[in-house]
Amino acid sequence: MWRTLALLLRRPGELTRQYLRGRRKHYVLPLRLYLTISVLVLLAVRVSTLLDPSTPQPALQVDKGETPKIELSVGGASMQVGIKPGGEGFECRNVPAAVCKRLEQRLGIGPAALANDTSGLKARLTDAVGPMMFVLLPCFAAGLAIAYRNRRLRYTEHLVFALHLHAFWFLMLGVTLLPLGGLQLVAWLAVPVYTWLALRRVYGGRWWTQALRASVLATFYFTTLVTATMFAALWALLA
Known part of the structure; x- marks a missing residue:
């Protein structure tokens, strides 16, 4: 493991x-490397959330004179679930009608029910990250296979690169949990730099074609990530 890391x-x-x-x-x-690192880092995230009382919870408004609501935002996408003004019914924004109806049945229309249910929302969202990323990995490998189809690599070989790259990303997520000033910024900056260098070493090619492929791949993966995160948020609400 140490030689691999x-x-x-x-x-x-x-x-x-x-x-x-x-x-x-x-x-x-x-696969073993990715699973080991991701499980340990997600466990650290869960523990840090439990130990840190200042960790912000999902937006829940229950102030006097205001209607309670939950708001979840990922990138440019957002989802709002709450009680209509005056407490007359349930409303959802940017949520499919069928899902909204299920949420109304799940949460009820009372402010107390909504407040109680959101207490464990962040923990359920954290639990959903692991399965979500495991599903996204094959999607990322498929994007690599399309972007670099002229390299004549099998899909499983692209998947190996995806596993190694995601293992590094999880390591950097773990670094951001360390209570050291400035280290979080270094970790976030290391992600795009490392990804670019890794793509150059494995796939080669001219820098401008590499930049074009990397841009298309990043756009595809970010869109997929946002969509998957919104589905994970819905699952956390419905769980």
Whole structure:
């Protein structure tokens, strides 16, 4: 594991190249590496949420004179669920009608019911991240296969790169949890830099074609991520 982590962090993309060249006994298998890192980091996120009383909860307004509501925003997408002004009925914005009806049945129309249900919403959202990312991984690998279809790589080889890259992303998420000033910014900046260098090492090509492919891939993955996150938020509300 330590040899694998050292190569993963020291030389972006080299771990994937070594695996594709057949040097598989020297390093942890891609799926095992990803599962180990993601589970540990998500566990750390859950623990830090429980231990930190100042951690902000999803927006819930229950002030006197205002109607209670839940608001979830991801990127440019947002979803609002709450009580209509005056307490007359249930309303949803940016939510399908069938889902809104199920939410009304699930949450009820009373402010107390809405407030009680949101107490565990953040924990359920955290629990949904792991399965959500595991579903998104094949989508990212499919995007790689389309963007680099002229490289004549099998889908499973793109999936290996996706596993290694997501393992690094989870490591950086874990770094942001450390109580060290400025380290969070370094971790967030490392993600795009590392991704670019890893793509260059594994797939090669001219820098401008690489930049074009990376831009298309980033747009595709961000859209997929936003959609999946909204579905995860709905699942957390309905769970």
